[in-house]
Amino acid sequence: MHTTCWERLLDSPALRLAPGFLDRLQADEVLARLDGELEWQRPRLRLYGREHTxxxxxxxxxxxxxxxxxSGQDFTPEPWHPAAAWVRDRVQACLAQIDVPARFNSVLLNRYADGEERMGWHSDDEPELGEAPIIAAVSLGAERPLRMRWKHGVGKPFNVWLPHGSLLLMGAGCQAALQHALLPRRLPGLRISLTFRHVVPR
Incomplete structure (x- = not known):
C-alpha cells in the first residue's frame, strides 16, 4: 500500500484527514457498487419523545x-458487502502505518441523495463503542463539509471538507470533546459515507 498523506486538523484530540486515501477510479467503483447493490433503508427513529423519519x-x-x-432502536448488522470489507481492510492498514491500533467490526453507511439530506448534531459516544472510540470515516461522491463544534466552548465551530475518496480519522477523545453534523446545503450530487467503528459485543 502506498504511503498516505495526512493533514493534521487538530492535535488534541487527534483529528486527521487523508484527502487521497482512495484514488478516483477506486472511489468511483466503490461508490457505484454500494449505491447499486445495497438495500438502503430509511428507518423511523425516536428523538426527544417523537418519531422522525x-x-x-x-x-x-x-x-x-x-x-x-x-435513538431507541436496536440495529442488527447486515453481513459485510465485499466492497465495504475491502475499504475496511485498507483503512485498518492505513491507520497501522501511523501507529493507530484499530480493528473495526462494523460500519454505518449513510446515503445522501443531495445536499438537502442531512445528519444532525451528535457524537459517536454510545456505550457500545467504549470509553474513547476511534472512528474512521470514508467519503464517496459529492464533496460536503462536516461541521464540527466543541462541547465545552473551547473554540469556534469549524468545517472539514470531505472530498471524494477521503478518509477522516477521529482519534481517541474526539467524541468526548466534539460534536459533528452534516448540515443541509445547496450542493448537488450523491454522497455515501462509511463510518467504521468497533462495537463492544454485549
Whole structure:
C-alpha cells in the first residue's frame, strides 16, 4: 500500500484527514457498487419523545455480534458487502502505518441523495463503542463539509471538507470533546459515507 498523506486538523484530540486515501477510479467503483447493490433503508427513529423519519438512507453492516442501539432502536448488522470489507481492510492498514491500533467490526453507511439530506448534531459516544472510540470515516461522491463544534466552548465551530475518496480519522477523545453534523446545503450530487467503528459485543 502506498504511503498516505495526512493533514493534521487538530492535535488534541487527534483529528486527521487523508484527502487521497482512495484514488478516483477506486472511489468511483466503490461508490457505484454500494449505491447499486445495497438495500438502503430509511428507518423511523425516536428523538426527544417523537418519531422522525431519517433524513437520509442508511445500512448498518458488520460482524454478527456488532449489534448497536441508536435513538431507541436496536440495529442488527447486515453481513459485510465485499466492497465495504475491502475499504475496511485498507483503512485498518492505513491507520497501522501511523501507529493507530484499530480493528473495526462494523460500519454505518449513510446515503445522501443531495445536499438537502442531512445528519444532525451528535457524537459517536454510545456505550457500545467504549470509553474513547476511534472512528474512521470514508467519503464517496459529492464533496460536503462536516461541521464540527466543541462541547465545552473551547473554540469556534469549524468545517472539514470531505472530498471524494477521503478518509477522516477521529482519534481517541474526539467524541468526548466534539460534536459533528452534516448540515443541509445547496450542493448537488450523491454522497455515501462509511463510518467504521468497533462495537463492544454485549
Amino acid at each position: 431519517l433524513p437520509r438512507r442508511q445500512v448498518w453492516m458488520g460482524d454478527a455480534e456488532a449489534r448497536y442501539r441508536y
